[in-house]
C-alpha cells in the first residue's frame with residue numbers, strides 16, 4: 001500500500017465524523033476529543049475506526065483502539081500503520 | 084455446508100458465524116455498507132453487502148448457498164409507531180424468504196426469540212414450544228415483531244419452504260458490541276442500574292446459542308420451532324452472580340412491575356429530550372421481557388437437536404465480563420479479580 005499523507009487521512013476522518021454526526025457543524029480540530037467534544041459514543045467511535053481502517057485496508061486489533069481519544073490520535077494511529 | 088449468515092455484524096450473527104467457521108463450514112456473512120466491521124471481519128467469513136429491503140441483492144448473495152441463517156432483524160427496543168415497526172419486521176422477513184426461494188436455498192433458519200413462547204399450561208412448571216403468548220404480551224413491541232417474523236416464516240414453511248425456527252432466551256457472551264442483554268453487566272459495573280424489576284428469565288451462553296443454530300440447520304425438522312435455552316433464573320439471582328463476579332456492591336432498587344412501565348416511559352422521554360445518545364436505565368424491551376418472562380423447558384432441543392447441558396452460569400458470566408473488560412466496556416479489574 002503506498003504511503004498515505006496524514007492530511008489525506010485527516011480529511012477522510014473529518015468526512016466520516018460529519019457523516020456520523022451531521023448535526024455537528026462546527027470546525028473539527030485535532031485536539032477535539034471524540035466523546036466529550038464531538039459527541040461520538042463508543043459505538044460511533046468504533047464505526048469511525050471501522051470505516052477508516054476499511055478505507056485504507058489496514059487491520060487493527062480492537063483492543064489497541066482504546067488508546068485513541070482525539071481526532072489527532074486517530075490520524076496519528078493510522079499514519080503510523082500506513083507509514 | 085455452504086452457509087450465509089444475514090446480519091453478520093450483529094451479536095447473534097457474529098457468534099453464529101464463528102461457530103460455523105470453527106466447525107469447518109464455508110461461511111459468507113452479510114453486512115450493511117456502514118456497519119462497524121472491526122469484529123466481523125476477523126471471524127473467517129467472507130463479508131458481503133446486503134440490505135433486507137433490496138430483494139435482488141439478497142438473491143445475489145444467497146445464490147449457491149445451501150443454508151441461510153436469518154440473524155438480521157428490525158429490532159425495535161421501544162416504539163412510537165407500533166404498526167409500522169411490526170410491518171417493517173414482517174417485510175424484512177418476507178423479503179429474505181422470497182429471496183431464499185428464488186435463489187434455491189435448501190434451508191432457512193430463523194433466529195426468533197423466547198418472546199414468542201407463552202406461560203406454561205396444563206399444570207406444567209416450565210413453558211415449552213407449544214405454549215402461545217398471552218394477548219397482553221402480544222401488545223408489547225418486541226413480542227409483536229418476533230411473532231410477526233415467525234408467522235411469516237411458518238407461512239412459507241406451509242408453502243413448502245424448508246424452514247426451522249429457533250427461539251433463544253436472553254443471550255450473554257462475547258461479541259456483544261451493543262451490550263444487549265449484557266447491558267446488565269455493563270450497567271452494574273458502572274453502578275448505573277439504580278432500579279430493576281425482578282422476574283423469571285432464562286439465560287443462554289452465546290456459544291451455546293450459536294451451537295444451537297448450527298444444530299438447527301443440521302438436525303432440525305422442517306417447520307418446527309425449538310427453544311434454545313440455558314439456565315432458568317430470576318433477574319435478582321442473575322444480578323447477584325454478576326455483582327459477585329465483578330466484585331461490586333449490588334445497589335439496585337427493586338421496583339414493582341406496575342411502576343416499571345410508566346418509569347420507562349419517563350426515562351425514554353428524558354433520553355429523547357437530552358439527545359446525547361444516553362440510554363434509558365431500564366429498556367422497555369427488557370421490562371416487557373421480564374414482565375412476560377417464564378422458565379422454559381429445553382427438552383425438545385435436547386432430544387431433537389442434541390443440545391448439551393449448559394455450562395455453569397458463573398462461567399458464562401465470567402466469559403462475558405472478560406470480553407467486555409478487554410474491550411473497554413468495564414473498568415479494568417486487578418488481574419486476580421479478573422481471574423486472568
Ligand SMILES: NC(=O)c1ccc[n+]([C@@H]2O[C@H](COP(=O)([O-])OP(=O)(O)OC[C@H]3O[C@@H](n4cnc5c(N)ncnc54)[C@H](OP(=O)(O)O)[C@@H]3O)[C@@H](O)[C@H]2O)c1
Pocket residue numbers: 089090091092093094095096114115118133134135136154155156157158175194195196197229250251252253254255261263264
Ligand atoms: N440479543 C439477545 O439476547 C437475543 C435473544 C433472543 C433473540 N434475539 C434475536 O436475535 C436476532 C439478532 O439480534 P442481535 O442481538 O444480534 O441484534 P443486533 O446486534 O442488532 O444484530 C442485528 C443485525 O441485523 C442487521 N440488520 C438489521 N436490519 C437490517 C436490514 N434491514 N438489512 C440488513 N441487515 C440488517 C443489523 O445491522 P445494523 O447494525 O446495521 O443495524 C445487525 O447486523 C434478533 O432477531 C433478536 O430478536 C436476540
